[in-house]
Amino acid sequence: MMPLWWLMxxxxxxxxxxxxxxxxxxxxxxxxxxxxMSMKKKNIKFKW
Known part of the structure; x- marks a missing residue:
């Protein structure tokens, strides 16, 4: 049985x-x- 604090x-x-x-x-x-939106306006892509 798992301890309560572990479960919490x-x-x-x-x-x-x-x-x-x-x-x-x-x-x-x-x-x-x-x-x-930016691609439609300026053809710019945001990269993450």
């Missing part, structure tokens, strides 16, 4: 990981939108 720590880590992934996806989506 795991869920906390998962929460941070999920938040991090969500933020990265949001930034990437936003970056793609900006890239498409």
């Amino acid at each position: 720590n795991l869920s906390y880590t998962n929460l941070i990981l999920m938040t991090y992934i969500l933020i990265i996806h949001s930034i990437n989506y936003f970056n793609i939108e900006i890239s498409l």
